[in-house]
Amino acid sequence: MNFISEALESQSENTRTKKDQQSLETKFQLYTDKTEEGCQILFNQLETLDKCSFNASLPLVMIVHGWSESIQFSRSNVHLIGYSLGAHVSGFAGSYISGTTKIGRITGLDPAGPLFEGMSPTDRLSPDDANFVDAIHTFTKQHMGLSVGIKQPVAHFDFYPNGGTFQPGCHIMHVYNHIAQYGITGITQTVKCAHERSVHLFIDSLLHNDKQSTAYWCNDINTFDKGMCLSCRKNRCNTLGYNIREERLPKSRRLFLKTRARMPFKVYHYQFKIHFINEIQGKQIEPTFSISLTGTKEDAKNLPITVLEGINGNKTYSFLITLDTDIGELIMIKFKWEGTAVWENIWDTVQTIIPWRKGTRRPGLIVKTIRVKAGETQQKMTFCSQSIENVHLYPAQEKTFVRCEDRFRRQEK
Known part of the structure; x- marks a missing residue:
């Protein structure tokens, strides 16, 4: 499998929408199961594909980083994975691919909330951006009307672990544990803990094939907390993460589940x-x-x-x-x-x-x-x-x- 990591180095005001994205500086790093270090692919320089041993017959997974961080190829094999701002960038990429065939799948890992909450589907990640879109919402707790992660559904299946507002093990009371593990940067770890939990949940689905987390369709977390939504009839449940059952729906479906504070997250x-x-x-x-x-x-x-x-x-x-x-x-x-x-x-x-x-x-x-x-x-x-x-x-x-x-x-x- 080919993995391409796309790191955004700069951002202009016009990257807020899908209409104008001319000022991005982007680097592409190719990773395969045969290489430990990434190989840089240069834009419009096809010879770098050969240099990096790109295999067009394998599926392609593109990982797009958040704030911090052209091929002879079947689009249906492409899976974009975007974290935070990168989730919307993945949506922009999917919507700008011309032709009748869309890319296969986009996964949004706690898609960014500021500047995107309440926007039209054309200006954020949406189900129309790929054949199948799934999203994991882990930090939608609002402060002064804003939340780090977007609260509204943006995919065919939107997962809200523990309600999506906050995550176990990420409370400010755990700051001392994080400082002991990471040093002074543990304070930063506490702040971004819930936001990054979406990434760790997705990784968990890859590492623990025998412990896949199941989520259930429900109207809201209060109803779910009463145990009243544990039905899998008529596709009312699905698997969180990489091994999700891909199904296009006419309307976004919100799924809820509980998790542990650390891997494996399944309960x-x-x-x-x-x-x-x-x-x-x-x-x-x-x-x-x-x-x-x-x-x-x-x-x-x-x-x-x-x-x-x-x-x-x-x-x-x-x-x-x-x-x-x-x-x-x-x-x-x-x-x-x-x-x-x-x-x-x-x-x-x-x-x-x-x-x-x-x-x-x-x-x-x-x-x-x-x-x-x-x-x-x-x-x-x-x-x-x-x-x-x-x-x-x-x-x-x-x-x-x-x-x-x-x-x-x-x-x-």
């Missing part, structure tokens, strides 16, 4: 739907739970779950849980109400308001079933309380749930 997504019955009539409670999972390969213990909207009445709540490791097929769940002395006092207060007779059961939460969907395998499972006679849950209590037949789903059918 495993699960939706947990838990049906609660609050026996304390008219009183909403806001407990915190933890969940422990037993799989055929590994276990995952003490994963926190918080019900943000509180529990009231008879209702099913949906949660997103992510795991760093593949635990295999889920076979058992332990569900615990993380009770404290404060909760016990609340329960004592409730007893004075809603007294129950001595020897009778006090009111609590009823948890009958837990339904689980694994995003990566698309497997659906139902878990029932191990003790059929005792389905009530109180503060500081833990209940065990095992695989069972989904009686409710059977009744629906």
Whole structure:
């Protein structure tokens, strides 16, 4: 495979749009799997192609750097990879190629936001610039109305890891870790950490073929955080990075996923739907739970779950849980109400308001079933309380749930 790195040395005001790009000074460096150092290709000097051992029969990948940093050839084999400003430069290049055949693919790695957010498709990276366009958005957090990375969709598939606004491990609190690793330049590393995460995510897709990250089509990150978008039906999910399934769509599709703070970035997504019955009539409670999972390969213990909207009445709540490791097929769940002395006092207060007779059961939460969907395998499972006679849950209590037949789903059918 041929890799060409294109470094922009200068930029004029007119490079903001696709209409005027006459003042660029560009260098092309050719890299192949047989050479460790790049070989410079000079513009309009075709003999340098032979000098650099350019192989026109191989696919061509062009990497275009951001702010800092003519061939007898099949256009469909060309893949432009642009980071930051380079993402839009790649779009400009794709749109200016004349003829009926477009270049094969453009990948935008956190395309730049300033001067491009809200612009028309002709003045930024857009799906029309290649046969297939994908983009990874990692730093769209706005400050004073601007964000480093563009927030709006610009591709056929737009990926928003962790919502796209910010990335795990990039918070200012990690500046000391970065200084320890990089020295004083660690401060700069912290600032650009989330922006560059798009690059590392793409590299990760090349280095870890066995850990490809799956992303899911969803309207927004809040809905995704409830685990309600883990469907792969009708092409609703796709693979982030180099191995994406290329599919042209009439409208940009926004996909979301969670990641780890470092390579390999892949996590495993699960939706947990838990049906609660609050026996304390008219009183909403806001407990915190933890969940422990037993799989055929590994276990995952003490994963926190918080019900943000509180529990009231008879209702099913949906949660997103992510795991760093593949635990295999889920076979058992332990569900615990993380009770404290404060909760016990609340329960004592409730007893004075809603007294129950001595020897009778006090009111609590009823948890009958837990339904689980694994995003990566698309497997659906139902878990029932191990003790059929005792389905009530109180503060500081833990209940065990095992695989069972989904009686409710059977009744629906």
